[in-house]
Amino acid sequence: MYSARRFATRHSRAYEAFYDFVEPIILFVIGGLSKLSGGRLDKPMTWVEAKTKGALFDCQMCGNCVLSSTGMTCPMNCPKTIRNGPCGGVRANGNCEVKPEMRCVWVDAWDGASRMRKGNQIHEIQFATNKAHLGTSAWLRLLEERQQAAEQESKQ
Amino acid sequence: MNDMLHHPFVDNPGSPLPEIEGHISHGRFERVLRAGHFAVTTEIAPPDSADAEEVYARAELFDGAVDAINATDGSGANCHMSSVAVCALLSHIGYSPILQISCRDKNRIAIQGDILGAAAMGVCNVLALTGDDVSAGDHAEAKPVFDLDSISLLTTIKTMRDESRFMSGRHLDVAPKLFAGSSINPFVPPVESRVLQLKKKIDAGAQFIQSQYCFDMPVLKDMMKRAVDMGLAEKAFILPGVGTLASAKTANWLRTHVPGVHIPDAIIKRLEGAEKQKAEGQKICVELMQEVKEIEGVSGVHVMAYRQEEFVAEMVKESGVLEGRVPWAPEN
Numbered sequence: 001m002y003s004a005r006r007f008a009t010r011h012s013r014a015y016e017a018f019y020d021f022v023e024p025i026i027l028f029v030i031g032g033l034s035k036l037s038g039g040r041l042d043k044p045m046t047w048v049e050a051k052t053k054g055a056l057f058d059c060q061m062c063g064n065c066v067l068s069s070t071g072m073t074c075p076m077n078c079p080k081t082i083r084n085g086p087c088g089g090v091r092a093n094g095n096c097e098v099k100p101e102m103r104c105v106w107v108d109a110w111d112g113a114s115r116m117r118k119g120n121q122i123h124e125i126q127f128a129t130n131k132a133h134l135g136t137s138a139w140l141r142l143l144e145e146r147q148q149a150a151e152q153e154s155k156q
Numbered sequence: 157m158n159d160m161l162h163h164p165f166v167d168n169p170g171s172p173l174p175e176i177e178g179h180i181s182h183g184r185f186e187r188v189l190r191a192g193h194f195a196v197t198t199e200i201a202p203p204d205s206a207d208a209e210e211v212y213a214r215a216e217l218f219d220g221a222v223d224a225i226n227a228t229d230g231s232g233a234n235c236h237m238s239s240v241a242v243c244a245l246l247s248h249i250g251y252s253p254i255l256q257i258s259c260r261d262k263n264r265i266a267i268q269g270d271i272l273g274a275a276a277m278g279v280c281n282v283l284a285l286t287g288d289d290v291s292a293g294d295h296a297e298a299k300p301v302f303d304l305d306s307i308s309l310l311t312t313i314k315t316m317r318d319e320s321r322f323m324s325g326r327h328l329d330v331a332p333k334l335f336a337g338s339s340i341n342p343f344v345p346p347v348e349s350r351v352l353q354l355k356k357k358i359d360a361g362a363q364f365i366q367s368q369y370c371f372d373m374p375v376l377k378d379m380m381k382r383a384v385d386m387g388l389a390e391k392a393f394i395l396p397g398v399g400t401l402a403s404a405k406t407a408n409w410l411r412t413h414v415p416g417v418h419i420p421d422a423i424i425k426r427l428e429g430a431e432k433q434k435a436e437g438q439k440i441c442v443e444l445m446q447e448v449k450e451i452e453g454v455s456g457v458h459v460m461a462y463r464q465e466e467f468v469a470e471m472v473k474e475s476g477v478l479e480g481r482v483p484w485a486p487e488n
Contacts, residue, residue, distance in 0.1 A: 080260075080302045083308065084306070086346070088368050094346075097288075126308075128304045131303070
């Protein structure tokens with residue numbers, strides 16, 4: 001929802017603090033459920049992620065979530081799906097070149113990032129999304145990456 | 157120094173120039189910049205035609221006045237001859253074109269193929285752009301691709317060139333030696349973050365930067381000052397863009413209809429007050445070139461004269477920014 005996602009940008013610092021708090025809980029719960037069900041609950045869990053992030057951020061389920069690096073603004077709402085915006089076409093009033101009635105996603109992203117503790121992450125270069133991840137859970141992927149990293153570390 | 161820029165050709169003007177240590181490409185544009193000259197670039201409008209002669213005729217207008225020619229890639233989302241083809245044709249007769257690649261029409265498979273193909277045909281310079289949306293052009297019903305964005309495209313070019321591999325990891329037998337650039341628009345929101353966006357592009361691999369139309373000199377100077385303070389002007393060659401406006405009416409239309417074009421009221425008023433608006437527009441362009449040259453950290457100027465291409469050489473000459481230097485052109 002447009003108003004909800006604008007709200008998230010304006011309160012990016014609070015969202016950031018809240019997410020930092022709940023991330024370990026989310027990963028613990030979905031990790032446990034996935035393990036217990038042998039992966040059978042992955043689909044419903046992805047559905048829950050889509051609904052939650054959809055309501056809060058207009059999440060498009062690209063499966064390559066970067067909300068913490070983009071001022072709590074989902075870049076996939078940019079009509080050009082730019083991952084390192086803004087483009088040069090932003091209107092003088094800060095609205096989108098393609099959708100004149102919509103605030104430029106990246107004007108919001110820089111604004112949101114300026115309020116965040118780890119707002120500097122917006123300076124990091126993001127490569128284009130892996131389109132094969134479209135519609136899949138970013139949380140499950142994050143969990144998997146963390147587990148792999150932990151395994152690597154324990155091997156060393 | 158001039159010998160290096162006017163190297164006598166062994167076979168034909170289209171043959172690659174000998175390698176110079178510390179240079180990325182075999183091209184003349186990079187040589188001019190690295191030699192410390194104030195460079196002038198312009199834009200060629202690719203024809204709505206399958207005739208190579210039209211490309212040559214359009215390039216010839218700039219002879220002796222510019223160091224490199226940007227071939228636009230479906231500018232304004234309108235369909236024209238492809239930029240790869242225009243650049244190949246121009247490279248073949250010795251020109252130094254800049255291949256513009258927009259992310260709107262091609263995915264990463266097509267783009268990487270074009271990068272290899274263009275380099276194989278002698279293209280030495282590439283400009284990474286995200287591109288206008290399809291809704292801006294004559295094929296609004298087309299599918300917008302935007303698989304990459306300009307910064308991902310810079311990363312791609314850099315990876316292919318420096319690591320000799322595709323983004324998939326697959327090895328390249330010969331890497332494309334391309335001098336890579338991108339664009340910047342200092343005038344649209346968020347104005348205060350634009351210099352950070354410039355830094356991000358340079359970090360991603362941009363070695364030169366050409367900007368959108370600059371009619372608002374105080375804003376440009378402010379951004380350039382910040383860029384110099386951040387050390388960005390040493391890391392990349394920055395060429396602000398200037399343009400010529402045919403009339404006050406055109407200027408008004410441009411700023412209301414073309415995304416990202418910012419023209420201050422003072423410019424419009426000056427055009428309105430002029431007896432010959434077209435001549436006044438060219439006078440403004442000449443003055444802007446001269447003003448740009450004086451800005452610290454600037455390496456050249458990019459002249460955009462859509463539908464006034466025949467006046468570019470004259471305006472460059474009048475501005476005196478080349479200080480008597482005559483850029484290479486084919487011998488006719």
